Amino acid sequence: DCTELEVYTLLFQPSGSILATGCSDKMVHLWDVSSTGQPYKYGSLGGSLGAINALDFDNEGARLLAGCSSDTAYIWSYGDNRVLKHTFTGHSGIIRTCKFISGTKLATGSADRLIKIWDLQSQQCTRNLFVGSKCHDLVVIDAIGTMISGHYDKKIRIWDAYTDKCRTELQCNAAITSLYYNAEKHQLLACLRDDTLKLIDLRQNNVLYTFNHDDFKVSTDTNKAVLSPDGRYACVGSQDGTIFIFNTTNGMCETELSKKHTTMVTSVAWHPEGRFVASCEKHRRVVLWSD
Secondary structure, eight states, rough: OOOOSSSEEEEETTTSSSSEEEETTOEEEEOSSSSSOOEEEEEEEESSSSOOEEEEETSSSSSSEEETTTSSSEEEEEEESSSEEEEEEOSSSSSEEEEOOOOSEEEEEESSEEEEETTTTTEEEEEEEEOOOEEEEEOOOSSTEOOOOOOOOTTEOOOOOOOOOOOEEHHHOOOOEEEEETTTTTTEEETTTTEEEEEEEEETTTTEEEEOOOOOOOTTTTTOOOTTTTSSSSEETTTTTTEEEEEOOOOOOOOOOOOSSSOOOOEEEEEETTTTTEEEEEEOOOOEEEE
16 A cells, blocks of 8 residues: 555656655655565655656656646655755646656646746746647657657647647547657557557557457546557556556457456556566555566
């Protein structure tokens, strides 16, 4: 049990030794999963004024970014000196997603229909991307800062890093709840509100597979789906607490993991080395799955 309240998001640190969970108690809880696979609590990060909706680690694993329901994003260092480092305020709606773009920039997407680009040094917003629809998730796909965002208006938008203009729009059949990018294969996994996952080849912007299952139901507007590190599998949690794993080479459902969650699964994360899948449910429980 992660907290007395609800768990909204979780993410492995790039080395895989730490699992971070974002909760409705306004805390980020850190769990050590490096040795035996049996997690123990490493610490907690406080200072947020709202529930934690989204998390991202920087590439070095030295800082943790969180977006919260008080319209604010925070960065903590989470080593021995677990100190709140930076605060980013300016949205007028709940922050649904946040990502490091580089060592000097980050992006936040909000229910206020804006994507904001921030300078880490000054903690100031340097650019506003006016979208016109709630942003549920975004991913950064290259070193120059090209972003892809998923929205309530059923569109996936690809942004030009130099002009801040949307260069491509992909129309979907339902609102996008999450995005996940595999750089090696140039593939994007999108979870949709119509209870499907789409695997998209970004070289041609065409759908390779649509994953669905009679028992799979998307649980929330920001339900998170992920790809395995090798890109061979897609993983997502369902409203009834079941975890579904699909094969990305044939589109078939490979595995259903059940009987551990008692309420809807809100997010999943795959260990960077493929050792575990972590899942969290709305009612405080986090489960680690392994072979």
